[in-house]
Amino acid sequence: MKKLINDPESVVAESLAGLGAAHPDLLRVFEDPRYVLRADAPRPGKVALVSGGGSGHEPMHTGFVGLGMLDAACPGEVFTSPTPDQVLAATKAANGGAGVVHIVKNYTGDVMNFEMAADLVAEDGISVNQILIDDDVAVEDSLYTAGRRGVGATVLVEKLCGAAAEAGAPLAEVVSLGKRVNEASASMGVALSSCTVPAAAKPTFELADDEMELGIGIHGEPGRERVSLRPAREVVDMLVQPVLDDLALGRGDSVIVFVNGMGATPLSELYLVFNDLRARLGTEGIAISRCLVGPYMTALEMAGCSITLLRSDDQLVSLWDAPVRTAGLRWGA
Amino acid sequence: MKKLINDPESVVAESLAGLGAAHPDLLRVFEDPRYVLRADAPRPGKVALVSGGGSGHEPMHTGFVGLGMLDAACPGEVFTSPTPDQVLAATKAANGGAGVVHIVKNYTGDVMNFEMAADLVAEDGISVNQILIDDDVAVEDSLYTAGRRGVGATVLVEKLCGAAAEAGAPLAEVVSLGKRVNEASASMGVALSSCTVPAAAKPTFELADDEMELGIGIHGEPGRERVSLRPAREVVDMLVQPVLDDLALGRGDSVIVFVNGMGATPLSELYLVFNDLRARLGTEGIAISRCLVGPYMTALEMAGCSITLLRSDDQLVSLWDAPVRTAGLRWGA
Numbered sequence: 001m002k003k004l005i006n007d008p009e010s011v012v013a014e015s016l017a018g019l020g021a022a023h024p025d026l027l028r029v030f031e032d033p034r035y036v037l038r039a040d041a042p043r044p045g046k047v048a049l050v051s052g053g054g055s056g057h058e059p060m061h062t063g064f065v066g067l068g069m070l071d072a073a074c075p076g077e078v079f080t081s082p083t084p085d086q087v088l089a090a091t092k093a094a095n096g097g098a099g100v101v102h103i104v105k106n107y108t109g110d111v112m113n114f115e116m117a118a119d120l121v122a123e124d125g126i127s128v129n130q131i132l133i134d135d136d137v138a139v140e141d142s143l144y145t146a147g148r149r150g151v152g153a154t155v156l157v158e159k160l161c162g163a164a165a166e167a168g169a170p171l172a173e174v175v176s177l178g179k180r181v182n183e184a185s186a187s188m189g190v191a192l193s194s195c196t197v198p199a200a201a202k203p204t205f206e207l208a209d210d211e212m213e214l215g216i217g218i219h220g221e222p223g224r225e226r227v228s229l230r231p232a233r234e235v236v237d238m239l240v241q242p243v244l245d246d247l248a249l250g251r252g253d254s255v256i257v258f259v260n261g262m263g264a265t266p267l268s269e270l271y272l273v274f275n276d277l278r279a280r281l282g283t284e285g286i287a288i289s290r291c292l293v294g295p296y297m298t299a300l301e302m303a304g305c306s307i308t309l310l311r312s313d314d315q316l317v318s319l320w321d322a323p324v325r326t327a328g329l330r331w332g333a
Numbered sequence: 334m335k336k337l338i339n340d341p342e343s344v345v346a347e348s349l350a351g352l353g354a355a356h357p358d359l360l361r362v363f364e365d366p367r368y369v370l371r372a373d374a375p376r377p378g379k380v381a382l383v384s385g386g387g388s389g390h391e392p393m394h395t396g397f398v399g400l401g402m403l404d405a406a407c408p409g410e411v412f413t414s415p416t417p418d419q420v421l422a423a424t425k426a427a428n429g430g431a432g433v434v435h436i437v438k439n440y441t442g443d444v445m446n447f448e449m450a451a452d453l454v455a456e457d458g459i460s461v462n463q464i465l466i467d468d469d470v471a472v473e474d475s476l477y478t479a480g481r482r483g484v485g486a487t488v489l490v491e492k493l494c495g496a497a498a499e500a501g502a503p504l505a506e507v508v509s510l511g512k513r514v515n516e517a518s519a520s521m522g523v524a525l526s527s528c529t530v531p532a533a534a535k536p537t538f539e540l541a542d543d544e545m546e547l548g549i550g551i552h553g554e555p556g557r558e559r560v561s562l563r564p565a566r567e568v569v570d571m572l573v574q575p576v577l578d579d580l581a582l583g584r585g586d587s588v589i590v591f592v593n594g595m596g597a598t599p600l601s602e603l604y605l606v607f608n609d610l611r612a613r614l615g616t617e618g619i620a621i622s623r624c625l626v627g628p629y630m631t632a633l634e635m636a637g638c639s640i641t642l643l644r645s646d647d648q649l650v651s652l653w654d655a656p657v658r659t660a661g662l663r664w665g666a
Contacts, residue, residue: 002545275350275351298600304337
């Protein structure tokens with residue numbers, strides 16, 4: 001295992017300490033229980049957005065804490081759900097009295113622990129609503145999931161709901177927006193290589209030199225099938241077809257596009273993938289209203305990418321363009 | 334070779350086409366000769382900054398074209414210098430009548446081709462000054478260099494000179510600033526794995542499972558020595574000691590810190606490295622005025638990182654904080 005770490009047991013704590021030291025203007029890092037809080041939280045009267053999940057997907061979620069996105073994030077150990085006490089502490093700390101939204105990727109442990117925390121804070125009179133993200137069209141059930149997995153749409157929901165909450169939208173509106181964005185999003189990913197969880201010290205799975213895993217999960221969970229290596233434009237077609245089908249997208253529609261890097265794939269390849277994707281969408285008569293290209297929801301040092309499409313409209317584009325100022329995503333602020 | 338590409342011959346063109354399509358608000362991509370131009374260039378009366386070099390280091394340089402940074406970038410083939418006609422065309426297109434600055438990393442081919450282009454535009458009455466970047470303390474001469482290589486300081490010079498030019502500084506001042514930043518910067522990197530140039534189709538070098546290459550270049554050129562894997566804090570000490578020595582930094586000094594990812598190393602590890610680095614600098618009594626942590630000057634999918642320190646002062650901090658709006662670096666705009 002070749003990693004720039006000191007001890008597999010302390011990678012999350014040490015990395016978060018670095019994040020906190022690098023961005024004191026944006027966020028504060030708490031340990032025991034562990035969570036990351038927006039520097040100016042709680043914001044009285046603002047709906048608070050709290051997310052979290054296993055570590056190893058950085059910048060998601062800790063890198064999305066800040067103006068126009070999350071109020072708090074709960075990082076679990078690598079590829080491990082955060083505990084209820086982390087979510088509880090983050091929820092209380094982020095609460096500004098206008099309600100809290102939990103943005104939860106659909107993995108069994110995440111869902112259970114966020115719900116347990118929501119039940120506990122309800123006793124304190126804090127209203128919590130959950131937005132469950134399940135945009136991955138690759139598989140119906142999965143190694144860690146009943147139902148579809150939550151992947152790329154998470155980043156879009158956090159950005160768009162973050163903008164709405166920043167603009168003063170009430171709890172019900174933020175929740176309804178998040179659910180709408182999740183339903184209007186679909187994703188699929190591909191891996192060209194595995195990743196290695198520090199505590200496991202060996203690759204999560206093996207892929208032959210001429211193989212890719214299509215429909216991969218962000219923890220290396222199996223996807224739809226193993227196929228032979230092929231040109232990027234064929235990979236793009238294999239990823240985007242199920243997404244187009246799922247959303248019933250066609251001529252005249254417009255989409256927000258997210259080409260996500262899994263970690264080790266160079267940015268140049270992600271732009272190349274975006275280039276093939278826009279050609280394909282052009283052929284379909286689908287317009288691209290906005291796009292995001294880069295490694296925003298990674299799987300440690302996995303090579304590969306995912307494609308997320310979100311059916312867009314004027315409201316979503318306007319929320320997309322709103323200022324965001326986080327360690328991982330920043331514009332207009 | 335596992336890459337998301339269509340054809341090794343066209344990776345740069347296809348990737349740039351994607352970049353251009355993703356960021357029409359920031360930049361325009363030209364082919365034949367190939368360069369990337371700021372969307373609103375030329376800007377009359379503004380000193381124009383032009384950089385470039387081999388591709389494969391993205392987001393550097395093409396991702397740094399935009400407000401507060403570069404006016405144009407000339408991407409060569411992967412790990413290959415841009416040709417004089419690329420630099421010539423970019424220089425002419427970026428020229429706003431107040432002079433042009435070439436920011437050139439010290440590699441023999443880059444230096445020669447930028448100088449040839451500068452001679453050619455001089456015939457058209459365009460004043461070109463060069464800032465040569467040679468901040469890598471790892472080796473004195475190298476596979477592709479007479480003298481030290483240009484690495485991480487390039488990003489800092491492009492940011493800081495970009496801010497000065499944006500604020501209306503005249504040519505001589507921008508050039509003098511760039512030279513000062515280069516002289517006040519030093520860098521050293523480490524590789525945990527090789528990368529594979531698409532046209533070569535095999536790894537640039539081999540590293541055993543328990544080895545790292547200390548003092549690596551951003552094209553996989555040999556560094557100072559191969560050493561066994563060790564904890565991140567020891568790696569940080571081995572990287573930062575020659576940097577501290579070179580700049581004669583000590584108690585009471587302050588620095589701008591750049592922890593750069595080489596490509597495949599997860600962001601979480603880069604923040605962990607930053608955490609060890611700030612501990613070490615704290616021990617030395619050196620303050621961190623600003624920091625940048627992330628994969629900004631990559632070597633395709635190489636695993637590893639580099640550390641750059643720049644002796645800072647109020648002027649540099651103020652230029653650092655000035656707005657920047659590029660595909661690869663963005664704040665305050």
